[in-house]
Amino acid sequence: MSAATTHIVCHGLTFAWPDGTSLFKGLELAIGPGRTGLIGLNGTGKSTLLRLIAGELTPMAGVVRVAGEIGYLPQNLTLDTTQRVDRVLGIDRIRAALHAIEGGDPDEAHFAVVGEDWGIEERTRATLDQLGLSHIGLDRTVGQVSGGETVLLRLAALLLRKPEVLLLDEPTNNLDRDARTRLYAAVAAWQGVLVVVSHDRELLDRVDNIADLRAGDVRWFGGTLTEYEETLAVEQEAAERMVRSAEADVRRQKRELIEAHDKLAGRQRFAQKAFENKREPRAVMRVRKRTAQESAGKYRLLHEGRLAEARERLTEAEGAVRDDDEIRVDLPHTAVPPRRRVLTLDDAEIRFGARARLEVQGPERIALVGRNGAGKSTLLSTIAGELSVVSGEVTAHVPLRYLPQRLDILDESLSILDNVRRLAPGAEPQRVRAQLARFLFRKERPDQRVDSLSGGERFRASLAALMLAEPAPQLLLLDEPTNNLDLASVRQLVSALESYRGALLVASHDVPFLRMLGITRWLRLDGELAESEPL
Missing domain, CATH: 3.40.50.300 (P-loop containing nucleotide triphosphate hydrolases)
Incomplete structure (x- = not known):
């Protein structure tokens, strides 16, 4: 340029x-x-x-x-x-x-x-x-x-x-x-x-x-991004093949090194036996022994060098593979039977005049869409019980959790682990650590304070706190969850929600994200809550 x-x-x-x-x-x-x-x-x-x-x-x-x-x-x-x-x-x-x-x-x-x-x-x-x-x-x-x-x-x-x-x-x-x-x-x-x-x-x-x-x-x-991801996918597939090949080479070099050690040990036993039996003059046997030791040292160094080179190739190959882990966590307690009532909005009027009638049954995945200012966040806050309904009734028939746009459900002064235990006080620390590892917080990471987390890490910690809470949430409310998330974090969110077995109500303008969730019903809020065609 x-x-x-x-x-x-x-x-x-x-x-x-x-x-x-x-x-x-x-x-x-x-x-x-x-x-x-x-x-x-x-x-x-x-x-x-x-x-x-x-x-x-x-x-x-x-x-x-x-x-x-x-x-x-x-x-x-x-x-x-x-x-x-x-x-x-x-x-x-x-x-x-x-x-x-x-x-x-x-x-x-x-x-x-x-x-x-x-x-x-x-x-x-x-x-x-x-x-x-x-x-x-x-x-x-x-x-x-x-x-x-x-x-x-x-x-x-x-x-x-x-x-x-x-x-x-x-x-x-x-x-x-x-x-x-x-x-x-x-x-x-x-x-x-x-x-x-x-x-x-x-x-x-x-x-x-x-x-x-x-x-x-x-x-x-x-x-474009799509073209870049297609190219990257081909590269990553090739990189993963290189890793598998390098791993096989390391295993082979390890086997050959062990075989070399066994062969050298056999030669040393034979030489020692010959020395003890004094089949040849002592001076000749000393020269043979020294020559054998030098040869054995070179042989061992040769195989150790090959193993080191194989390990270097493996490290280089692994470096080319991106570590964009996905969240995979088993959450059986969030499961909702197909015909169980989850949520009822009976002629509910929320603040700013919007009205809603809604019946949610079983593990439905519902997208809530609508223009800015239509009241989507207000509706979710009302369902979560943070705002009172103007008239009518809002009834949640199962335990629910709500993740607002502002991500303010965590205590900034506490660690990730302590925040999860705050919402699940009966859970054993080791069990929580095992679950947090599935949310990509491994080793010492659960002990990190929330105020030191990046935006994507904070979101993962918030999601973990909600999904691992007690009682297990069978209705999850998410308000614009992909705001400020990078593309890898969006994929991680999708993979986490694939493990979730309860009902899901998510307000979002991110249509590609909603499509990835496997939405079963689309609702539009525009004065009144009504069924909508899929976007």
């Missing part, structure tokens, strides 16, 4: 957190025009890398050079709810100057503020319309729009600025289906440099390149 086409350069980039956790050591990275999907496991530093490029963090060593203006949309977006929409969009001063001029104020300062941007309001409304926000007035406050609309407002502000480089960190989190579709279109139409961190498969299938951040280095692939 030539300097003329390179817009982002990281040279010798080194960064570590204050606690000593190192993310990058001498990272070399060059990004040119086009749409790049930045993927990697949770905790590898994807969001940190974007913040370094955006200038929000300072590297310990190395340099970051960016050609052109940067537009950055962070993962955790917090806006002042009292701010007006036009200020969030960055056009409040120009609007004020325009309105002053239209009102007859000839002050030259107003003309200086407007510059050449006389059509700013029309351009702004066109951008808002492009993102499905045409109903939002410029004089409204942020507190009057939904969380998903807030994300799109910030994106609209970036599009209006037309930066040369656009950095997006998990932009589809909390967006409903329609909003995601509009964001996909905006990404597809982007003409500059775009780097997006996301777990959204549909979004990553609209990029030009995939950059896989792993162990402090980046591997590039020209193409």
Whole structure:
């Protein structure tokens, strides 16, 4: 890639957190025009890398050079709810100057503020319309729009600025289906440099390149996520064959080393016997013995060297195989018989006016979909008993557990093990450790404090605490569970839920994830809860 086409350069980039956790050591990275999907496991530093490029963090060593203006949309977006929409969009001063001029104020300062941007309001409304926000007035406050609309407002502000480089960190989190579709279109139409961190498969299938951040280095692939995964699957299959071949070679070299030891031991016994019987002159026998010992040493070293080489090849082959373990845990106590009543919503009215009638029986897997602000999270909180119903009745007939978007069910000051035991006080510590190993918390990891976990680890710990709780949950409520999870963590979540034998009610805008769950019924909340066609 030539300097003329390179817009982002990281040279010798080194960064570590204050606690000593190192993310990058001498990272070399060059990004040119086009749409790049930045993927990697949770905790590898994807969001940190974007913040370094955006200038929000300072590297310990190395340099970051960016050609052109940067537009950055962070993962955790917090806006002042009292701010007006036009200020969030960055056009409040120009609007004020325009309105002053239209009102007859000839002050030259107003003309200086407007510059050449006389059509700013029309351009702004066109951008808002492009993102499905045409109903939002410029004089409204942020507190009057939904969380998903807030994300799109910030994106609209970036599009209006037309930066040369656009950095997006998990932009589809909390967006409903329609909003995601509009964001996909905006990404597809982007003409500059775009780097997006996301777990959204549909979004990553609209990029030009995939950059896989792993162990402090980046591997590039020209193409979409699906094409990258197909290539990676072929590579991994070949790598696993190499491991099997290397393992067989190690076993063979071990056998040959044992046989060599046996052969040498036999020769030594024969030589010792000959020495004792004095069949030849003592001087000749000493020379023969010394020669035999030297030959035996060389023979032994030859086989030991071959074994060491075979082990090196095995280590190298194993290093090429990715350790993306899946969660497999046996949860028989969560099982629900096919005709058992699990949940009843009898003409229930929840906050903000939504109404719901619902009967859940047996181990159904239900997807709850709907636009942002329809009340999906409110409905789940009401079923979980965290919010009271306005009218009607909500009755859970089995033990249930609820995992909210904010993942606040764990005590930050406790270890993973102690958090699970808090919800399952009767469980033996060793049994809990054995189960946590199935959730990929092995050896000393269960003793790690929650406040030191990465986002994906925190989610796994929360899921383990819920699924291993006592009494065993026979109804599991999940609210946007794939938010902030990397692709490997999403696969781990799917594998864990495959082991779950109870009823499942999950609110999500992540359609590919819902399809992987084997959903048996689709419900849409839009004023009222109703059956929906599968998405």
